[in-house]
Amino acid sequence: MDESSEVIQNNDRAVKTVILYEALKNTPIFGSYRRFCELVGHDAMEYKDFEFWYYRFYHGQTDFDYDRSTDPVPKTIMDMPVSLMYKITENLDTVEITNLRTVNKSLKDVADSRPLVFDRVQITVFANCLNWNLNEKRFSCWKKENGCTLQTPTKKMESDKSFMEKGLEYLTSLFKLPKIHVHHLHLSLHGAIAELDNVPFHATSVKLYAFNVNQLFPFLSALSPGKLESIDFDPCCAPQRDQTLRFFETEQFKQAKHVQLKEHLNEEDLLRFRHLKSFKCNLTYLEPVDFQRVRQIISTFEVLESCELKYRDVFDTFPMRTIAQALEEEIPFGPLKTINHRYPIPESNDYLDFTIEQEWYYCTIKIVKTR
Amino acid sequence: MSSTEQGTSSAAPAEPTTAPESAAAPEVPESFYYVHGKDKVVHKVSAGALQHSALIHGMISNLGYTEEQAKANPFPFENIDGDILQMVVDWCNQHKGKPTPPEDTNLPKQKEKLFDLVLAVNYLEIKELLTYCCKQVAMMVKGKSPEEIREIWMIPTDAEDEAAEKEAKKRAGKEAAGETAAAAGDAK
Numbered sequence: 001m002d003e004s005s006e007v008i009q010n011n012d013r014a015v016k017t018v019i020l021y022e023a024l025k026n027t028p029i030f031g032s033y034r035r036f037c038e039l040v041g042h043d044a045m046e047y048k049d050f051e052f053w054y055y056r057f058y059h060g061q062t063d064f065d066y067d068r069s070t071d072p073v074p075k076t077i078m079d080m081p082v083s084l085m086y087k088i089t090e091n092l093d094t095v096e097i098t099n100l101r102t103v104n105k106s107l108k109d110v111a112d113s114r115p116l117v118f119d120r121v122q123i124t125v126f127a128n129c130l131n132w133n134l135n136e137k138r139f140s141c142w143k144k145e146n147g148c149t150l151q152t153p154t155k156k157m158e159s160d161k162s163f164m165e166k167g168l169e170y171l172t173s174l175f176k177l178p179k180i181h182v183h184h185l186h187l188s189l190h191g192a193i194a195e196l197d198n199v200p201f202h203a204t205s206v207k208l209y210a211f212n213v214n215q216l217f218p219f220l221s222a223l224s225p226g227k228l229e230s231i232d233f234d235p236c237c238a239p240q241r242d243q244t245l246r247f248f249e250t251e252q253f254k255q256a257k258h259v260q261l262k263e264h265l266n267e268e269d270l271l272r273f274r275h276l277k278s279f280k281c282n283l284t285y286l287e288p289v290d291f292q293r294v295r296q297i298i299s300t301f302e303v304l305e306s307c308e309l310k311y312r313d314v315f316d317t318f319p320m321r322t323i324a325q326a327l328e329e330e331i332p333f334g335p336l337k338t339i340n341h342r343y344p345i346p347e348s349n350d351y352l353d354f355t356i357e358q359e360w361y362y363c364t365i366k367i368v369k370t371r
Numbered sequence: 372m373s374s375t376e377q378g379t380s381s382a383a384p385a386e387p388t389t390a391p392e393s394a395a396a397p398e399v400p401e402s403f404y405y406v407h408g409k410d411k412v413v414h415k416v417s418a419g420a421l422q423h424s425a426l427i428h429g430m431i432s433n434l435g436y437t438e439e440q441a442k443a444n445p446f447p448f449e450n451i452d453g454d455i456l457q458m459v460v461d462w463c464n465q466h467k468g469k470p471t472p473p474e475d476t477n478l479p480k481q482k483e484k485l486f487d488l489v490l491a492v493n494y495l496e497i498k499e500l501l502t503y504c505c506k507q508v509a510m511m512v513k514g515k516s517p518e519e520i521r522e523i524w525m526i527p528t529d530a531e532d533e534a535a536e537k538e539a540k541k542r543a544g545k546e547a548a549g550e551t552a553a554a555a556g557d558a559k
């Protein structure tokens with residue numbers, strides 16, 4: 001503590017003069033208290049006492065010698081019935097509710113009493129930094145010479161732990177919350193990451209990106225199958241065949257409703273998508289594709305609503321015509337941008353409506369089931 | 372003469388036109404009720420303003436007081452401080468018969484007053500004011516870290532809670548032992 005702080009702290013009138021000055025400035029009280037602590041010392045006065053004097057002075061009661069000893073014991077938040085605590089905490093966002101959990105046990109019970117729903121959680125891993133966004137709130141943990149720095153929306157702190165250890169400590173405790181649910185999880189791995197202790201985790205949709213496909217499987221398997229409706233499996237490079245087959249074998253894929261893949265699949269692979277409401281994938285370019293077989297397979301999918309297939313031909317930079325011819329669709333004269341094709345599904349009143357569009361060097365085949 | 376008659380005759384049909392006015396006009400005099408808090412200061416409040424409080428509104432409906440009876444028997448709210456009850460009465464008067472705004476910026480900023488107000492409003496079942504008050508309490512800790520929340524809301528740590536509980540148990544044990552000893556002394 002410097003000399004001036006000591007002088008103020010040892011003089012009650014000087015302390016109250018500082019508070020009076022803060023009250024007259026009419027700035028938010030907690031900021032005033034922080035300034036007061038900086039000036040007078042962090043142990044000079046508790047916030048509850050500062051608040052008492054601040055509001056007395058704010059309301060024009062400037063008698064420094066007021067005797068508080070006969071005042072009734074003030075009520076605290078812990079005097080509130082639980083029903084009111086629920087009503088109060090309804091006004092806090094999900095991140096603030098998770099903050100309440102670490103304050104004390106009673107507030108933890110209040111916070112845990114209802115589902116913690118995040119619209120979007122995005123985790124990005126770099127070689128020397130771990131970032132995560134919880135809804136619109138950003139957290140960051142980055143490497144320092146001896147440890148790391150953790151930046152949260154409310155504070156910045158140094159730690160002697162590694163950035164990965166510190167970041168995962170936060171994330172693991174978050175994911176272990178009993179009633180957490182994430183609408184959309186986006187995981188981007190640009191560096192190595194330890195597994196999150198195989199914490200089972202509830203998310204409705206996920207986008208998984210990594211340089212190395214194998215890094216993604218532990219995270220995919222941590223997501224609760226059945227609750228996970230939508231998977232965007234998006235490794236940097238197209239996966240090897242065995243990795244693709246490993247993906248198809250996951251319970252998460254088998255119970256999903258919407259899937260987006262980068263893999264280049266053949267016609268028979270499409271049979272694995274029978275249970276999906278929608279999917280997007282690439283068709284193989286390594287061997288010829290039987291488009292009639294593709295159409296025939298897709299026409300048997302009962303729950304399918306729509307799908308999108310990308311196709312490129314290394315020998316044909318304009319494969320639209322090839323696809324249309326294969327589907328026995330008339331090709332109009334003139335420059336082609338889009339070809340439409342309608343296929344009546346056998347033994348059904350439904351149709352598959354194809355829209356074939358030429359993109360840069362590939363074709364997009366959008367198929368919608370029409371009833 | 373004829374003009375007077377005309378005047379009379381013209382005045383006669385005017386009666387029905389004024390009659391509905393006088394039928395709509397008789398305003399029912401507003402009834403008032405009386406409440407007091409811990410400080411026994413009695414507040415006169417209209418039934419219209421008191422409609423905000425489901426508790427008092429229910430009491431009024433069930434009791435069927437006349438004005439004299441209401442004056443002689445103010446509703447006692449001994450658990451509410453006088454200044455807090457005054458705030459509640461003022462709010463009810465200000466919002467009598469009006470739609471409540473989406474937020475209220477005139478609530479006390481001082482935590483102790485606000486907490487007292489929340490408890491009073493909860494007891495009196497004033498739904499809209501309770502919503503504003505709870506929001507104001509929540510706003511105190513909006514964007515704050517757990518340590519700051521603890522400081523602002525004056526929340527003890529679990530260790531402090533446990534220590535206080537132990538102390539309370541110890542005190543209760545001592546008191547019980549003292550009572551037993553006193554009872555034994557009396558028996559002798």
